[in-house]
Amino acid sequence: MDTPTELDTPTLSELEARATHERPAFGEHAHILCDNLVRIYKTEGVEVVALQGLDLLIEKGELIAIVGASGSGKSTLLNVLSGLDVPTAGVARVAGTDLLAMTARDRLRYRREVVGFIWQQTARNLLPYLTARENAQLPLRLAGKRARTSRADELLELLGVGHCAGRKPNEISGGEQQRVAIAVALANSPQVILADEPTGELDSENSEQVFAALRQANRELGVTCVVVTHDTLVSEQVDRTVGIRDGRTSSETLRRASSDGNIIAEEYAVLDRVGRLQLPRDFTNALDMERRVRLELERDHIGVWPDKARSEDTE
């Protein structure tokens, strides 16, 4: 065997250059990127860490659901992505806009033109004294664009609420109001729609119609949709559901159609860029795993075992 000469042994800086050249930056091509996102709230001297290094990548044109227990950080994440709130640290980028480096002016433009937002409370989405059509024209007016009636009517029609165009919010049902709210959110042709519990106040029939309207917008207009939801009707119908726990992404469920047409859902734990993994609490509880585990590399998987020394101690 040849001994390597000084000439063919790469230097540390060459190795570093090679590594950065060969590996694309984390989330380089993602439409929405959160990298190690942190949001700390300070109230009366008490700090609450709502996001603790959250990583998330979403591709252009995806429709995903975000789920998690109350207080896990879902609304905080959506507020950051919508430009309403500024994270404490980390990277947040949406459609090429760096959300930590925006001026007040950039923020206004971002909120008017890049993202559309739908809130849970139907009353918060629409102005009560305007008709559905006028509500859908308003974002264009605010952006100084010509508010074409046809654009508003096309969107209302696409979302199945064309018949509500001339009516005010109190003259239509909650589900219809939310579908009009989607038309308002889409009016400025945003690249991303963010919805916080859009079906939270609705019965199952209306929820179904609102979700169908969102899916329609996603498929026909190609807009990326992120929906925070407790509604299994929504979370079980998207291709990807991201679970958040304690301010971090903890799991992902991917759904695909099998050859016989059934939907197969598979749950994955999320591996972050430095290799950290959150094991599901019911798994660790079932095997009484605490503090440390033993890992074994097998040919096609990694085994995770309870700490042997600890289990012998307790015997």
Ligand SMILES: Nc1ncnc2c1ncn2[C@@H]1O[C@H](COP(=O)(O)OP(=O)(O)OP(=O)(O)O)[C@@H](O)[C@H]1O
């Ligand atoms: N403005 C705030 N000031 C202080 N703490 C806050 C603030 N907003 C949220 N928090 C805290 O941050 C954590 C995450 O809250 P967040 O509202 O993002 O959770 P969530 O998952 O959306 O919950 P829910 O499902 O109940 O809406 C919680 O502990 C919450 O109490």
